[in-house]
Amino acid sequence: MKQLLYWVVLCTTTLVWAQGGSGPRGNAGPVSVYGTVIDKDSGTPLEFATIAFTNREGKIISGGITDAKGKYNIEVPAGMYSVRFEFISYKTETLENQRLFKNTKLPDVLMSLDTESLDEVVVRAETTEVQIRLDKKVYTIGKDLTTSGATVSDALDNVPSVTVDVDGTIALRGNENVRILINGRPSAIAGFGSTDALRQLPAEAIERVEVITSPSARYDAEGTAGILNIILRKEKTLGLNGSLQTNFTYPLGSSVTGNMNVRTDKFNIFNTTGVRYQDFPGNANFENRYFGDVINPLIIEDRDFDRLRKGFNTNLGIEYFLTKTSSITASGFYRQGDNGSTTTNITNEFDRDNALAISRDRIEIEEEDDSNFQLSLNYVNDFDPNGHRLTVDFQYETGDETETSLIEERNTVPELEMLPSENIIQKQDETEYLAQADYVLPIGENAQFEAGYRGRFENTLTDYLLEEQLVAGGNFVRNDSLSNVFDFTQNIQALYTQYGNKFGKFSFLLGLRMESTVLKGEVTGEDVTTNDDFNVNFDKDFLGLFPTINLVYELNEQENVSLGYNRRINRPRFWFLNPFPSRSSEANVFQGNPGLDPAYASAFDLGYLKRWGRKLTLTTSVYYQYETDAFERVQEDTGQFTPNGIPIIRTIPINLSTNQRIGGEAAILYNPFKWLRFNGSFNIFRFETEGSFNGVDYGAENTSWFARGSAKVTLPAKIDWQTNAFYRGPRNNAQTETEGILSISLAFSKDIINDNATIGFNVSDLFNSRKRMSFTETANFTSDSEFQWRERQFNLSFTYRFNQKKQRQRRGRGGGDFDGEGFEGTP
Numbered sequence: 001m002k003q004l005l006y007w008v009v010l011c012t013t014t015l016v017w018a019q020g021g022s023g024p025r026g027n028a029g030p031v032s033v034y035g036t037v038i039d040k041d042s043g044t045p046l047e048f049a050t051i052a053f054t055n056r057e058g059k060i061i062s063g064g065i066t067d068a069k070g071k072y073n074i075e076v077p078a079g080m081y082s083v084r085f086e087f088i089s090y091k092t093e094t095l096e097n098q099r100l101f102k103n104t105k106l107p108d109v110l111m112s113l114d115t116e117s118l119d120e121v122v123v124r125a126e127t128t129e130v131q132i133r134l135d136k137k138v139y140t141i142g143k144d145l146t147t148s149g150a151t152v153s154d155a156l157d158n159v160p161s162v163t164v165d166v167d168g169t170i171a172l173r174g175n176e177n178v179r180i181l182i183n184g185r186p187s188a189i190a191g192f193g194s195t196d197a198l199r200q201l202p203a204e205a206i207e208r209v210e211v212i213t214s215p216s217a218r219y220d221a222e223g224t225a226g227i228l229n230i231i232l233r234k235e236k237t238l239g240l241n242g243s244l245q246t247n248f249t250y251p252l253g254s255s256v257t258g259n260m261n262v263r264t265d266k267f268n269i270f271n272t273t274g275v276r277y278q279d280f281p282g283n284a285n286f287e288n289r290y291f292g293d294v295i296n297p298l299i300i301e302d303r304d305f306d307r308l309r310k311g312f313n314t315n316l317g318i319e320y321f322l323t324k325t326s327s328i329t330a331s332g333f334y335r336q337g338d339n340g341s342t343t344t345n346i347t348n349e350f351d352r353d354n355a356l357a358i359s360r361d362r363i364e365i366e367e368e369d370d371s372n373f374q375l376s377l378n379y380v381n382d383f384d385p386n387g388h389r390l391t392v393d394f395q396y397e398t399g400d401e402t403e404t405s406l407i408e409e410r411n412t413v414p415e416l417e418m419l420p421s422e423n424i425i426q427k428q429d430e431t432e433y434l435a436q437a438d439y440v441l442p443i444g445e446n447a448q449f450e451a452g453y454r455g456r457f458e459n460t461l462t463d464y465l466l467e468e469q470l471v472a473g474g475n476f477v478r479n480d481s482l483s484n485v486f487d488f489t490q491n492i493q494a495l496y497t498q499y500g501n502k503f504g505k506f507s508f509l510l511g512l513r514m515e516s517t518v519l520k521g522e523v524t525g526e527d528v529t530t531n532d533d534f535n536v537n538f539d540k541d542f543l544g545l546f547p548t549i550n551l552v553y554e555l556n557e558q559e560n561v562s563l564g565y566n567r568r569i570n571r572p573r574f575w576f577l578n579p580f581p582s583r584s585s586e587a588n589v590f591q592g593n594p595g596l597d598p599a600y601a602s603a604f605d606l607g608y609l610k611r612w613g614r615k616l617t618l619t620t621s622v623y624y625q626y627e628t629d630a631f632e633r634v635q636e637d638t639g640q641f642t643p644n645g646i647p648i649i650r651t652i653p654i655n656l657s658t659n660q661r662i663g664g665e666a667a668i669l670y671n672p673f674k675w676l677r678f679n680g681s682f683n684i685f686r687f688e689t690e691g692s693f694n695g696v697d698y699g700a701e702n703t704s705w706f707a708r709g710s711a712k713v714t715l716p717a718k719i720d721w722q723t724n725a726f727y728r729g730p731r732n733n734a735q736t737e738t739e740g741i742l743s744i745s746l747a748f749s750k751d752i753i754n755d756n757a758t759i760g761f762n763v764s765d766l767f768n769s770r771k772r773m774s775f776t777e778t779a780n781f782t783s784d785s786e787f788q789w790r791e792r793q794f795n796l797s798f799t800y801r802f803n804q805k806k807q808r809q810r811r812g813r814g815g816g817d818f819d820g821e822g823f824e825g826t827p
Contacts, residue, residue: 034073035106036385037066037085045070046111049087053100056080071385073445076100085109105385108324138210152206152230154764159209160667160681162228163706163728165772172213172225173623173663174685174704174731177570177599177631179223182230185376185395185434186220186456207231213623214550214564214605217496217511218438218452221546224568224601224627232272232315239263241803250794253278266321273314280307284787290647291780296349296357299646305789307341317376325382333374341366348413349646359413370401387442395434402427420469423476426582427463432456446502450511455493460574462486464582482581484525488574491518498548505554515569517542521577521594536579538594544569562607570599570631576653587646589638593653601627601659617669623662630659634693635735637780649781656691656698680709689734696779698734705729719750738774742767753800760797768792 037049045066052063053076062076083095083106090111098106157164163171172178210229212219219227242260247253257274282305290297317331345362379392407422438452463485467476498511523536548566555561578592603625610618633653640648663685670678684705691698706728713721728741747762768791776783 029078030075031078031100032073032075032103033083033100033106034071034104034385035108037070037072037087037109037111040110040112046087046090049085049090049111052084052086053081054084069385069387071387073386078102085111087111138208155206156209156228156230157726158708158710158724159211159228160679160708161211161213161665161683162209170228172211172228173661173665173683174687174706175225175625175661177224177601179220179227180230181220181227183232184219184229185393185436186432213621214566214603215548215568216509216550216566217498217513217546217548218450220454220492220494221513221515221544221567221569222492222571224570224599224603224625224630226568226603239803241801243799243801245797245799247795247797249278249796251279251281251791253793268319268321269317270319271314271316274312276309276311278309280309280790281305282307282787282789282791284785287784289782294647296351298350298354300348300350302346304344305341306343308339310338312336327380329376329378329380331376333376334372336371337368339368339370341368356413358411360409360411360419362407362409364405364407366403366405368401368403370399372397372399387440387448389438389440391436391438393434393436395432395436397430397432397434399430400428418472420472420474421476422469423467425463425465425467429461430459432458448500449497450499451495451497453493453495456491458490460486460488462488462574462578464580480525484523484578484580486574486578486580487520487522487524488577489518489520490571490574492516507552509548509550511548513546513548515544515546517544517569517571517598519571519577521574523579525580535594538577540597542598544600558611560609562605562609564603564605564607566603568601568603570601570627572596572598572631572653576631581650587642587648588651589648590651596631596653597629597655599627599629599631599655599659601625615671618666619668620664620666622664625659625661627659627661628657629655630657630689630691632656632689632691632698632734634696634698635776635778636694636696637778647781654691654693656689656693658690659687661685661687675714677712678710680707682707700732700734702732704731717750719748722747735778736774736776738772741770741772743770756802757798757800760795760799762795762797764793764795765790766792 033053037046037051038044039046047066047070049066049070049072050063051065051072051074052060053074054060061079061081062074064072064074066072078101081098081100083098085093085095093109093111095106095109098104153164153170156162156170161173163174165171169176170178170180208231210227210231212227212229213225215221215227219229240260240262242258244256244258247255249255253276255274255276255278257272259270259272261271262269284301284303284305286299286301286303288299288301290299313333313335315331315333317329319327319329321327343364343366345364347358347360347362348356349358349360351357374395374397377394379390381390383389403424403426405422405424407424409419409421411417411419434454434456436452436454439450441449443449464483466479466482468479469476492515494513494515496511496513498509500507500509502508517540519538519540519542521536521538544567546567546569549564551563553561572593574592575590576592576596577594579594581589581591603623605621605623607619607621631653633651635649635651638648638650642648663683665681665683667681668679672678682705684703686701686703689698689700706726708724708726710722710724712723715721723746724744726741726743730740731738744766745762745764746766747760749758749760751758770790771786771788773786774784776785
């Protein structure tokens with residue numbers, strides 16, 4: 001919609017100019033007139049504001065529109081003019097009798113809302129909007145009712161091209177190797193190497209999500225699938241304002257999220273704080289059949305998960321305006337979690353005559369305490385109104401997590417027998433430093449040069465202790481074969497440069513990024529021997545060049561074509577490198593691989609955008625990716641047995657040879673009436689994997705797809721009703737076939753108390769069908785499984801806003817606080 005507004009005002013202004021006749025009498029040479037247009041209430045720039053220069057006869061001689069930073073630079077014949085500034089739903093401002101006989105900077109123009117014309121703006125904020133830029137698609141999260149009371153992870157599942165699996169795994173175009181950034185930077189808010197933290201943050205904190213499938217050189221080269229950049233909200237309105245939202249859910253849960261903002265001409269203080277309590281029941285079952293000389297070849301496991309998550313998070317910051325063109329922002333983020341879960345596993349073993357031979361109960365009680373703290377400093381200096389900018393960032397993060405698990409087990413068939421118990425304690429401490437500087441230099445009217453540096457220095461210390469009873473009821477004894485301390489260091493430093501320009505309808509952005517990676521791992525323990533052919537300690541370094549190319553050609557005012565190329569890297573996470581096994585059950589272990597190397601990918605993306613007026617927008621893409629040394633988790637029989645005679649199965653990540661992926665996607669936004677709105681997307685892809693490990697061929701081919709759709713209807717009495725549907729098609733890899741997943745959610749909401757408050761009700765996974773069902777086959781066993789991480793959920797919410805009536809109405813306008821994107825080349 002923002003792009004549509006751009007072309008409407010541009011065409012209107014051009015038409016008026018064409019009818020305005022020649023310049024003022026005297027026909028003097030042209031001069032440049034520039035300045036900035038600002039929202040009076042929020043102090044933020046207004047994009048797409050129109051500027052018109054009228055002579056003494058009242059004829060429009062020249063004009064233009066503001067860019068994403070609210071700036072304009074227009075050539076007019078020298079003379080005396082009145083300069084008029086207009087923007088939809090804002091009061092018109094005029095600078096009378098301006099003597100413009102030389103290059104002139106006009107004073108900043110402050111525009112305020114016209115309260116009588118806000119209805120049109122409200123309609124624009126009801127739905128998710130999409131903007132296409134040279135290197136990304138930007139989805140502004142509209143008034144999505146289904147995310148009320150939900151988490152950031154749930155909200156991502158409503159973004160086109162993105163899927164969130166039942167266990168929280170986030171994928172982009174079906175590829176799980178996606179990099180998640182918060183406000184353009186790696187952050188503790190997204191978790192250290194895990195997305196669990198996103199399940200504890202409220203969806204209301206999101207302003208927009210940038211889907212970056214062809215990242216420019218400004219961004220990290222990490223993530224072969226691309227980047228998801230989550231931009232958090234920060235209120236811009238002057239004065240004191242805020243909101244409070246409460247949620248009550250079933251299964252039992254509740255949350256309270258409040259945000260408050262105080263802004264003056266010199267500073268802006270902002271805070272978001274949330275408390276969450278939620279019960280997450282889940283379930284799983286496994287049917288494993290073993291081949292060969294196994295006493296009980298059929299084993300059936302039924303698991304019930306009872307999870308309780310309690311969390312607190314707060315984000316407090318202050319932005320201080322040093323001058324009109326520079327500011328410094330300091331913010332602190334703190335998150336604390338107190339989580340517990342009880343997993344009940346009932347295992348039945350059947351002999352070769354299918355008679356029940358052994359029945360066993362296994363109860364695992366897990367407690368998890370974790371906390372994250374992040375301190376960020378940001379400095380911005382706009383040297384001139386044309387985009388000449390320097391930004392400097394520093395970020396410090398620290399986190400700790402302690403997991404304790406007590407496993408109790410007993411046989412109930414053929415007779416009641418208590419079995420030895422296990423006690424697992426895992427402590428993890430993480431520290432990260434980030435330093436970054438970005439410099440943007442405009443060259444001429446359309447060109448721009450950019451260069452920058454980023455350094456990330458991370459250390460993770462994992463202390464894994466396993467204690468076992470040798471006999472039931474006996475003392476716990478340390479298992480020296482599995483207990484260990486893993487010290488992992490990852491240092492990444494990068495330099496980049498890029499250049500962009502626009503010639504008529506053609507725009508391009510060329511960049512090159514160089515990244516140096518150092519990976520170090522050291523294992524200490526009583527018994528650090530291993531039967532595998534790799535060293536438990538490692539020290540590796542890699543140096544890589546990552547070119548990027550992004551092109552856009554405007555076919556007409558409503559249509560464009562884009563082409564992107566970039567080279568990416570996927571570095572192994574620390575748990576993929578830890579050589580000591582950790583186990584979820586006695587017979588299933590996960591073991592990292594210190595010999596794992598980074599995977600590299602080259603990706604091509606061809607996109608197309610078409611708009612039909614204000615009602616319909618279509619975006620499509622065709623993409624291809626070739627990845628070398630791609631990661632794959634494989635399962636294999638270790639040849640070892642538990643004390644109860646069950647074969648032990650190991651899962652280990654390996655570098656497969658190649659992975660090719662080709663696909664296409666389409667998304668549509670359709671608003672036929674004010675009371676009816678649709679959006680939908682479809683993505684289909686095919687991948688081929690080639691590679692072998694330990695003499696086993698893991699090559700595979702698969703075609704899969706997913707689709708989502710959303711319909712929103714305004715009912716009588718101004719009640720909003722929204723229904724979302726998502727389907728993920730079947731897929732497979734070298735060993736496992738996974739069935740399709742269908743999920744439907746619906747929601748209702750109504751504004752009350754003079755539109756200062758909203759009540760809402762939604763149901764997530766209406767038919768309780770969001771389950772992952774898969775079948776794994778190897779030479780030694782087969783496994784048929786079903787897993788449901790979270791059952792159907794009902795949510796009732798209440799939101800109250802104070803001094804914030806305009807906030808929802810003005811979402812989607814103007815640039816973001818943290819985006820910092822230099823050359824946009826926005827069509």
